[in-house]
Amino acid sequence: MTEDPPVQHMVLAVSTVIFSLRPHPDTGELTLWLPLVRRIREPFKNRWALPGGPLQDSQDLGEAARTAMRRTTGLQPRHLEQLYAFGDVDRSPDAPERVVSIVYWALVRQDEDAHAVDAENVAWHPVDEVPGPLAFDHDLIVRYAVDRLRAKVTYSPIAHAFLPAEFALAELRRVYEAVLNRALDPSNFRRQILSQGTVEDTGRRMTGTAHRPPRLYRSAPQSSRYSLTIEESP
Amino acid sequence: MTEDPPVQHMVLAVSTVIFSLRPHPDTGELTLWLPLVRRIREPFKNRWALPGGPLQDSQDLGEAARTAMRRTTGLQPRHLEQLYAFGDVDRSPDAPERVVSIVYWALVRQDEDAHAVDAENVAWHPVDEVPGPLAFDHDLIVRYAVDRLRAKVTYSPIAHAFLPAEFALAELRRVYEAVLNRALDPSNFRRQILSQGTVEDTGRRMTGTAHRPPRLYRSAPQSSRYSLTIEESP
DNA sequence: ACAAAAGTGTTTACAATACACCCATGT
DNA sequence: ACATGGGTGTATTGTAAACACTTTTGT
Numbered sequence: 001m002t003e004d005p006p007v008q009h010m011v012l013a014v015s016t017v018i019f020s021l022r023p024h025p026d027t028g029e030l031t032l033w034l035p036l037v038r039r040i041r042e043p044f045k046n047r048w049a050l051p052g053g054p055l056q057d058s059q060d061l062g063e064a065a066r067t068a069m070r071r072t073t074g075l076q077p078r079h080l081e082q083l084y085a086f087g088d089v090d091r092s093p094d095a096p097e098r099v100v101s102i103v104y105w106a107l108v109r110q111d112e113d114a115h116a117v118d119a120e121n122v123a124w125h126p127v128d129e130v131p132g133p134l135a136f137d138h139d140l141i142v143r144y145a146v147d148r149l150r151a152k153v154t155y156s157p158i159a160h161a162f163l164p165a166e167f168a169l170a171e172l173r174r175v176y177e178a179v180l181n182r183a184l185d186p187s188n189f190r191r192q193i194l195s196q197g198t199v200e201d202t203g204r205r206m207t208g209t210a211h212r213p214p215r216l217y218r219s220a221p222q223s224s225r226y227s228l229t230i231e232e233s234p
Numbered sequence: 235m236t237e238d239p240p241v242q243h244m245v246l247a248v249s250t251v252i253f254s255l256r257p258h259p260d261t262g263e264l265t266l267w268l269p270l271v272r273r274i275r276e277p278f279k280n281r282w283a284l285p286g287g288p289l290q291d292s293q294d295l296g297e298a299a300r301t302a303m304r305r306t307t308g309l310q311p312r313h314l315e316q317l318y319a320f321g322d323v324d325r326s327p328d329a330p331e332r333v334v335s336i337v338y339w340a341l342v343r344q345d346e347d348a349h350a351v352d353a354e355n356v357a358w359h360p361v362d363e364v365p366g367p368l369a370f371d372h373d374l375i376v377r378y379a380v381d382r383l384r385a386k387v388t389y390s391p392i393a394h395a396f397l398p399a400e401f402a403l404a405e406l407r408r409v410y411e412a413v414l415n416r417a418l419d420p421s422n423f424r425r426q427i428l429s430q431g432t433v434e435d436t437g438r439r440m441t442g443t444a445h446r447p448p449r450l451y452r453s454a455p456q457s458s459r460y461s462l463t464i465e466e467s468p
Numbered sequence: 469a470c471a472a473a474a475g476t477g478t479t480t481a482c483a484a485t486a487c488a489c490c491c492a493t494g495t
Numbered sequence: 496a497c498a499t500g501g502g503t504g505t506a507t508t509g510t511a512a513a514c515a516c517t518t519t520t521g522t
Contacts, residue, residue, distance in 0.1 A: 419512070419513075419514085421513095421514085422511070422512060422513080425511090426511085429510095443520075443521085444520085444521060444522085445519075445520055445521065446518070446519040446520040446521090447519080447520065
């Protein structure tokens with residue numbers, strides 16, 4: 001910011017990795033899915049790509065991510081967070097112009113997922129079975145986003161963002177198991193979550209369950225997450 | 235990336251928060267410093283700002299951060315990492331054009347810091363005493379970068395980036411103490427670092443010390459930090 | 469010899485895991 | 496009544512902090 005800005009020949013785009021939890025078609029196990037958009041023009045015509053688009057002059061970055069999510073899935077994100085900015089000169093060799101992409105990731109609430117309406121050329125895939133190679137460097141981005149989600153779930157209460165306002169601890173556990181892709185001990189999980197203070201008992205219980213009705217919890221007001229976070233919520 | 239890119243009226247800039255460790259002028263305690271550049275034109279004329287500038291068409295993002303560091307301090311970064319992209323529409327209200335900034339942070343090796351040559355209008359400040367308010371939203375960015383550095387130092391061996399190739403454990407401890415701003419128990423610190431396996435004994439010892447000569451260590455080859463990291467090294 | 473920092477050992481407290489066992493509900 | 500997931504208790508192990516103590520150098 002010291003010299004005169006020269007004219008730049010590049011496009012600034014925003015893309016979003018949208019995560020949702022759905023049963024795997026083969027095993028029935030809950031797993032991570034994400035929607036991809038089939039490109040209908042060059043470059044990378046017919047390849048799958050992350051939802052996104054060029055940043056409009058009047059749009060904030062997170063706003064652009066939200067718009068892309070809305071456009072492809074019809075959903076509003078419950079948790080939206082910036083992932084990384086990808087901007088190497090050679091990352092879009094066949095594109096007419098250099099593209100710098102600021103990538104966000106979003107989590108879909110399980111109860112809302114049912115209302116998702118996929119736009120034209122949009123299809124969801126289990127994260128471990130994306131139909132690669134994807135357009136641009138989106139394979140790399142997807143892997144990075146999954147890693148980041150797995151890491152973050154272990155030290156932050158973001159898993160709640162997958163669940164409705166009230167939920168049983170077993171549901172929360174199943175979210176963790178789906179994201180981390182391994183089984184967790186129910187009793188120890190219970191203790192850990194309760195000791196963190198990230199959930200509070202509603203006093204009520206779930207009804208219509210096959211067995212003993214579990215207590216319902218809600219996520220506790222984020223008691224000033226001490227490290228300043230730059231995250232977005234609608 | 236689904237529609238035709240409209241013409242964008244914005245500038246993409248790269249800024250860098252450059253951290254170095256120097257004694258505090260009053261207390262003599264080792265603390266974090268960073269260089270700021272005094273702006274010589276509008277907007278925010280005469281305010282202090284982070285080193286940076288508009289991204290050139292042929293520059294990778296990290297390259298731009300490195301260039302800014304070189305230009306202001308004459309140094310090559312030992313550790314360079316992307317921090318965050320700041321792009322709200324209203325973050326530069328007085329600027330002629332919307333500015334989207336991709337911000338990096340860098341760590342200066344203590345032995346190289348001595349060779350730093352500050353360019354015109356560049357001055358270093360302890361991070362807790364920056365002459366605010368800074369230009370743009372740079373106050374926020376600095377706070378965020380400091381928080382991130384403090385957090386990361388606790389779960390990653392980046393502190394080594396402040397030190398020369400070979401160092402005593404007490405030196406490494408002093409780096410941690412300066413970054414975290416609290417004293418650490420020498421014996422427990424030693425055990426923790428050694429058990430992590432992030433350093434290895436060179437077999438040699440430091441000479442010319444006032445007291446018992448400490449062993450010299452070097453940072454161990456990063457045995458495949460399991461989570462894929464997108465970091466940069468020269 | 470002594471001061472000061474390097475380095476070792478030990479005790480204690482607390483957190484994470486494994487797992488046995490009791491509870492409450494629909495069928 | 497019984498199968499099943501909800502929920503509690505407890506023994507064990509591992510890690511982190513506190514701190515007493517020994518070692519090795521320069522002065």
